[in-house]
Amino acid sequence: MKLHAGSNILLNLLVAVAVSLVVNFSYLLLLLVDQKNDPAPPPPPEEVLRKAERLQCGALHVSPDGHGYLLYSGGDSIYVPMQRIRRLGLRDGDSLVAEVSVTHVPLAHPVMGKVLRRNGAEFDYGSLFKRPAESVVLTLQLIYYVLISFILLSILTPVRFRYSRRRFIVRCVWCLVAAAGLYFVALVTEWRTGRLVFNFMTPRMLDYVLLLKCSFAVVVSMLYGWVYVLIMQQQAVAMENEQLKNEYLTTRYNMLVGQINPHFFFNSLNSLSMLVREKHHDKALTYIDQLSYTFRYIIQNGQNTLIPLGEELDFIQAYGYLFKIRYADKLFFDVDVPEEFRTWLLPALSLQPLVGNAVKHNAITTVRPLHIAIRVRDGYLEVANPKAPKLETEPSTGIGLENLRSRVHLITGREIVVVDTDTEFIVRVPLQNPAL
Template structure:
């Protein structure tokens, strides 16, 4: 069975570097306050610093490997008491190993560098303290890594959820668009064959746009306006004097973005819920102001009840929410229903 060692995290190198820095600072303070002469420091400091750096890195590497194994086989969430016991055993076992190494190899160096009355028991106490700190630091590093990995997984899952939900919404609106226009065509066939033929030609142009943008999450304002102009013309050819529309100059915002078929949803909503007749013509205006696209119509609700799934505007709002941008607003102002749509900049993520 081949043992697979986990990759060492570069953060582990910080621990011996910090230990080395602490020794350098303490050595400088000893010299500054006269506890050690320059000759004493020169004789022992360099050797001790190198030994400390090597020993610290080896100890941290071993602890990192052990705790990685513990995290897989004995995670904290299963039994924190047992895991605490295991971590404590690691501290004392590593401390005993380091104490043995100190006593056998570096006792003389430690003795020469420490004050004369310093007990040799520190050769065991110090490794235990050091390994306690090492275990705590490595545990924090592993906890941070697990947290970061979990956030990445959550972000990936959230992105997949958003893409799936957005695709479903877009597909639902596309089908809604198709079925409604087929109903329009069906009614025109019995009224005027020539007009129905013209309608088919214009409808083919409109639906070509729907097919072209089917895999796109955003389109430019210019593209959407070209489409909605053709789309509105279909209704103009059907309702004649009962329907009027106006599209203001949009050159200032032509290269901004919005979800495809946004304007189609708003226009369809206006036609569906309002009276369209020669006596009470419906007026639709598309304009822009302060970075918002405005679609307004005179509010004249139909007398009869209109069947509605009430999903059009709600789905449109959800599309903007999924794109992580400001949601559109819908208000009734001065006998006019106004939808204000935020436009998305090119650098939007």
């Protein structure tokens, strides 16, 4: 199957989508599971306080210097650093439920840790740091790996490409270069803020998970590229074999047609020379006209593969006239072909060797004239003549009938049928219905 530019792009895109789905399969599966299993609502602050002594609920008091204290029942307080107040956007008077970080330093004040609830609502760290939704992260990752896989596949599978191991290795090197460049512009999640940034903008550009996924995409693309090369090489060999086969059939057909023309030409010259020697000038002129028509027919149609039966019958009338001049009133053609079959097709010059063989191998006398019957039976053009062997038989090379058999097989893929009895010789040539 020959791949064109459009189908090649579509196929590469489908493979790239498959690679992206495989790379992000685990992330996609976790996202689906999280969406299916809704998390249970958080327990009320009172229950949390009863279960965990390190949690405290109180009101935030921010001093003028920016530091704050979380005041809770009993007059006790928890220190809240100024940096945490600014980072979390806390305000004076906020009601907070937060973890308490107890230090082991004597007389040290406990410090507020992670904030769980603010003014009765669950504290959202994701909105605080502008963390994108999980579905957005998944969509961007899918698009990224589709893009990187499609670029690599496009490098490895060009439509017009002379395939060889050396060229394929060069293409693989270009794939590695392209993958390295795409690795640095990949979107990654910053671990401190949860924001999506380019990989080259992070302090540590060596992301092992990203590197593993990109390596998987590169390996799969190279494997697919190698399979693509093997398929294209096999297709090229098949196309070359088909081209050689067509050239062989065309050459063989031309050789077979070329063998017909000299045989017919020499026989025609012998008949014409007989008329000239006997000084039948009018018949000689008519003979030349009919001979000109027959050779014009051969030149115009000798290279055609198929021709309507009606044209072949018109030709055989002119061709038979040449024999009638030679045999006077001793040769007859009985043509019985219905009008609807005149448009059916058969190889050009099918009747000429059959008529020529009938005349060549049978005695034609006034007492025993030769009748050549041409009729259609069961989808075959049938040419039949009674057998009247000559006293001195002419040597038969079998070239005429064998050429016809070969041409019919090469053109139609079917075989002629030869029926040779003691009294009759019949050859059936397959016809093709042009409507089918």
